[in-house]
Amino acid sequence: MGKSLEEVHGSVATQNKKSAFRRVLAFLGPAYLISVGYMDPGNWATDIAGGSQFGYTLLWVLLMSNIMALLLQSLSARLGIVTQRDLAQASRETYSPFINYILYFLAEIAIAACDLAEVLGMAIGINLLFDIPLIEGVLITVLDTFLLLFLINKGIRKMEAFIIALVAIIGFSFVFEMVFAEPELDKVVLGLIPSIPNEAALYIAIGIIGATVMPHNLYLHSSLVQTRKFDRTEKGIKQALKYNLIDSTIALNLAFFVNAAILILAAATFYRNGMFHVAEIQDAHQFLQPLLGTKWAPILFAVALIAAGQSSTITGTLAGQIVMEGYLNLRIQPWVRRIITRLIAIVPAVIVIMIYGEQVTGKLLIFSQVILSLQLGFAIIPLIHFVSDKSKMKGFHIGKITQVAAWIIATTIVSLNAKLVYDEISGWIENAENPLVLWLTVVPLAIGFLALLLYIVFKPFIAKAKAKNYNHSPHNLTLKFSEKATYNKKDIAISVDFSEADENAINSAFELGGIEAKYTLIHVVETVGAMMYGENIQDHETTIDEKLLNEYKEMLIQKGFNVEIQLGFGKPGKVIPKIVNAGSFDILVMGTHGHTGFKDLLFGTTVDKLRHQISIPLFIVKK
Template identity: 55%
Template structure:
């Protein structure tokens, strides 16, 4: 793990999709821009939306359909602002925050962003685990554990390239859409009644709670971080005309993708309203319960199976984007980079642990309430992502002619104020209910302190960029380097080198002698790996040990005959440990090792000796690569 020295957002795939390749038709160059919004859109149809959609549809019929439409419009505006930030400034939202706010505030914003991502991942894990349980009957806790394997799928997809990853996600979206299309056709809802749900109204506090959950499930904080990074995977010219074109095409990309997500979310709510609310089953708020009741009302087990398949597809697609958002947030706020596989496993485990604890302690019956709660948590975090975003895209110093126009700015602030008001109202009502029913003074004190902190942080993030002279001050990726202090060439006097009696040895030995010359000492190392040597070590007299000693002595003799001082050291036991032990004992100043180019499964079969040795010695390691292997 190390400080990230590359400021490129999602550096593995940054500018990896070239939209300027000559020879492509105009339409192919246009379509090259399409894709990022589809990865974002899956966050708008993740399993958390299913829970809120089912609860809203079964309890209040079509009446909350307008909330979905409003959320989609909000989402389109905010996602287009996020894309604009990434396209114009080449910064994701986390990087822009880091350049603007003080270090301590940034750390708090980072923690809140991580909480939002964990809440998102929690919904995705539970949704996919429930889908697996519905299809296979496996215990829910097993399904939760299986979701950890998603991390390896993401790593594989990303190695194939960004377009392949986007194609995979679009395929999953198609599965979800087709599944609900079939269910809606079977349910046959009344279009006139559906239209009545587009008239804004809220019946009671329960409807408000679900409505805020729908907003939280639709407009997610992590999607704003994600979109501002994903648009940077497109390589295009940096002139004003090309930037303007990129903004326009990404807007249409967002409009198409988010409208697809709206149709899926609307289908969930309409299905719940048609099948459950109209038949008097207003108590259906759980995914498992909906799965069990669908065959009774639709007359087909096949529709229930489609429900489970779509649930798995939604969880699988959403978890990929959630882990990408985790990478963006960590690297953007902290400039801290760790092994991608480890980072994504940590992101996933942070969500798996609470999900597993809830299942083990409270049982599977509390899972759906946890899903809805996760969406409310997301809604409460939203302001801390939206407010800085509006500041950034409004600033003419950094955005230039691409700063948003007054009408868009007013609309964005209106949406933000509405969201913050609804969230605050929900928080106050929940706090009042808790105070009326609980006598725990400690929890009451924590809630009051949390509320005060919420207000202070919200005010700070809103006002700081307006009054601070340091706002929007660009932070360069690197500090200015010190003048070079060049030293004359001094050959290494004591060099250790590993040999394996293969053609690569010739390159290893030649590289070693070019680092030292005839006045240096060379220690040739080979580790015996026979079964007998693993037990008897230096006392081994098996055929492999005897031959290895003979071959190693022959190498040393050939060097000696050519005027070099060389000695042979045969090692036994674990390869990396034995090499490091001989190197340290010989007081070597440099180790020269041959790399055979093993990757993936071969590393598991043959080991990754070089990587282990370099951690066990305190001197430079020169790696000589095999013929035909690409140099990095």
């Protein structure tokens, strides 16, 4: 499998930095690209609505959301640093092609929905700042395709600097907004204490949490951390994990500041003046000047909105590239990828605005958040499974406490998003002229997504239980080996599958060759990933099989036998003949499981497939 974001993979050196500050500085960057997803235009509406309706009361929800985001983004960074795989690549190596195609489709839809929010946000900002009609503003956003192409060609550090500059513009804009608004600091502090005044506040709190973690950010972060080149030693990996946690903490706290500033601004202006129903970005912009008494307030608001949309759309494009290359192993020119993603977002936006007018932009933003909500669980849950896997993470897996915290966060976010989706679909059905169409399309689709989500949640647990029950260790087999030789063969291949059939096969081989012969133990990894990627696969099954094969080898060497091992990947019926024909073996010994008839159809018969393809005798040992 190719490297994630290959054109910038490992392009930033972090070694040989003399001071600790320089070492930290070398790792800083990826999380800033992630942080813009937490302050994109899709979040502004929920922050404005929360502040205008309930003042400072829901600030604690933003803080809790930020803590959740920090943990999940640190898990994403951990996956990329340790395994050198992004989330899409790890999924492709783990799930079947059918499941991966569905996950890819969902991820693409989510990125397009996120792009829709960013397009609308930028277009609204351009409209507010320059009085350009909204449709023309939407069309102008196509131009950032070429900006991204320019930046990526200049290197990842230049892109990070550009994004950090945009984040700084957003931050400084809201610093001045806070000065203009003069918020009540005592009430700001009280807002950090958890409380839910009523059901309406609960609904907005759900919206804030639901819009917090963006699924594309989890794909993006696991890839961007791989742009750093560091020592692949245990010490080097630990250092990379520590510095990336520092990076994430700083960047996401900046995102928290921006979101909190938007909510505080709404509370200090609209809530204080009894304007409890301001939820649209355009309305917020319109009322800032008369309420705050300065023309700079709405200008800075629009500038920050454009910066938020521009920075978010660049990172959204990178996420699209990562998802396509990771799931499909398909590489296309970045500008083609960008144009496709941008058109998927622009076309529906233009059509809806032309038919229904500019007043529907708020509903479009909410619709984009609902689509993001649908996809969120399909990114979070595989991520938690991957970073909890001891063999995949090579000893850098997360501990039990972190696992429990991650599952609580995942359950909370997915449950709240499920409620949001349920409420939206219920609303569509109630207001539809022909609800039967929705019952036949949207409802079955949502149920199908729920079934897929449950499959992704429970499949690894079921697989682990089966592996535990299946006798998959040579220590448990208590094999008894014979040293008696009845027929002298000098170079013997033995096919093993870590079952009880191995005992008869190995003993029979020893009877053929005795203590003087050379023995080669052959095992074939049959996972989906092994069939697709061959020896490049690094999944759990391969790691375990390689370990067990080495244990067989050590056990037999200690008994005085001359043993080598060879690991193959794919279908045994095809791979074993290739290995055998490429070697100089005298005979191949295989054990069988003793099943016939219907079980042959069910489990397959490797013997029948390979016996006509090898050029040496095949010795079959029945169980």
